[in-house]
Amino acid sequence: MDIQKLKAEQKLLKAWSYDWHPIERGYNNRTLYINVGSNEVSEKPVSQEMKDKFVGGKGFGLRLLWDATTPDTKWDDPENEIIISPGPIGGITQYSGAGKSLLVSISPQTDSIMDSNVGGFFGPFMKFAGFDALELQGKADKDIIIYLDGVNHKVEIYDDPGFAVDSHILGEELTELFAEDEKDAKNIGIVSAGAAAENSLIGMLNFTFWDSKRKMVRLKQAGRGGIGTVFRNKNIKAIVARTSGVKGNLNNVANMDMITKVGRDYAGEMRDLDDKQNQMKKKGTANIVNVMADYDLLPTHNFKYGTHDDAPKIHSDFLRDKWFTLGINDACWIGCAMQCAKGADDFELRTGPYKGTKVIVDGPEYETAAGLGSNIGIFDYHPIIEANFYCDTYGICTITWGTIVAFIMECYENGVINKEITGGLELNFGNVEASLELLHQLARGEGFGKVAGTGVRQMKKLFIEEYGADADFLNDIGMENKGLEYSQYVSKESLAQQGGYAMTNKGPQHDEAWLIFMDMVNNQIPTFENKADALHWFPMFRTWFGLQGLCKIVWNDVTPEDNKFEEEPHKIPKHLRNYLAVYEGVTGNPLDEAGLIRQSERVYNFQRIFNIRRGYGLRKHDAQPYRAAGPVTVEEYESRAERYDGQMKDIIGIDPTGKTTEEKVAITRKYREEQYEKLLDAVYERRGWTNNGVPKIEHLKEIGMDLPELIEVIKPLQ
């Protein structure tokens, strides 16, 4: 494509200039509002109260979204917003993993509040340009490109003269368009979606980062919940931010020494320990593919099983030894010593519109390898990487897509749907060609691919209503909660993780709590009280990263040598102390562990009440599909009969001898479902909520979050 020709054709629809001032201790103290329908651009002040109660990142996103919408706002109403905010620590380069942004919007999948975190350059560059958050509202008539020029301090909105839709091309085109020269490419950060985001409810957003070694654009994803669909529904093709360069102290932090001290120490741990621990620099997050298989946790065939005879074929060693380029700095934000954003270079595509092209593929990360691999019965990295590439460039979430295809395959194998319905695609587990074609259909907005793009919840409804499917069976095997598809871990043997998934505010993503090992393997939290404590502390601790602009992976994917001597080693206390130091170093405000948890509790409860305001957020919405809790089918039970029989005898207190498998499935189910209800009781109490999952007014008072608009929502439900 001739970029200069397109540039000449591009029409400026709006230009808006602003006065730039330096960031003060992590905050610009203002946000940017753009209405893409009316082309209104303005800035809004950030009050001290907003910082005190909402901190930044997801907190700012939720506050702005609450104010911008009503309880009835739908995802495709112009008033729905997408808010992007990094948080006060976001953009520092002296501590690893400080380039994350949080996106918040009303989700096309859940009809409630979605948040998704992402790396890449846009969030920090937006902050350096002068804003703590970007609020996008309205709906443009036709495709537009928004340019946030942090060098000349202006915002421009252009029409789209015909740039590519798919992100791997669009990212390169816009980098070339907006960078002054090749050296300036590192100063460009882009947000974009792709063709499939337009034709589905599961669209995600790519955030670029410039890979100066490879001299190409790389992509990180804000995957969950369809925010890319909202973006394309607003007819936003891309948002571009430009900065004049990332220098030492753009956040004007209060005490740089505090940050660099812990930052260097952490980088030293990565240098000395990573190779003998997780090998994040060589394998990325996919290092745990084989670990999950070893512990029967790798989702296989729509979460039926936790491992497979072919699982060794997708051992993470293959990624390190065959696919990933090693010895290269794969940090998705400057200064991250973990460098886990691995890439497969010169990957030759075998299918789809880019067949025969050699591309770089960002990933696969663990979730992608499991979702596009074992969970759909594929145990070969080539098709996994191919699907990874297409999901990214088409703008859909690999986690969501994996769980969707897994569901479809189980339905297909059970005769719920057939070749006639799928338009000829034989969607058995392991069918590489059919699964890739389904993805290409979605990008083209055609055939059964388009049905798949509506997600598991919508498909369940369709299959029940149109094809007479057994509703109970589909509700048991359809791995979604709140309308969002499960991420890629088997939670059957960890009650705490079942809560960690289904009690989440946005739907079953593992970013709130990942307790499987603490619970199932380590047996550290045997009682309901223990589990409830964990389901309070971990979600609050992990929410905090999303308030600050931090990456969760950095916290615990390398462990300090002396961690074993700590009282609570599973919390990686040294890294927790690092975070407290970084926070104080940036903002100048001392923080202890209790204060950290309190910051998150305020935002977490706000999000819960935001769900309630929209008609969700109650106990019934925390229900899980039974597949997440135990064996649905006879074949599942029998595959691990020794385990389940043993539990029946030792834990439930019933002798399994002489019982049919169907009877044993029913006994196990009754027990596990009761356990889950007891878990809800315990966790709600620990979180200061009613038995129906509603935050209590006195709890809001205790945490300093008794805002009148929140009280108004929950008062009738006390």
Place this chain on the structure above:
Amino acid sequence: MKITLNNRPETFESTSMTMGELMRIKNFTYKKIIVKVNNKIVEPHEYDSTILNENDIVVVLHLLAGG
């Protein structure tokens, strides 16, 4: 022999085994692990020379809390 592993009783047919053998039997392959036998830390290079005895209290703490 009987031991307690992660707060659960475990029975094995053999009368003695090393920590390394236990790790292999249980397929504990994850690298970021803290091992304690009777409250004393056992380093990875000591697994195969650490003999487990009847009624030992073994803790194998996996430090994995997700991405």
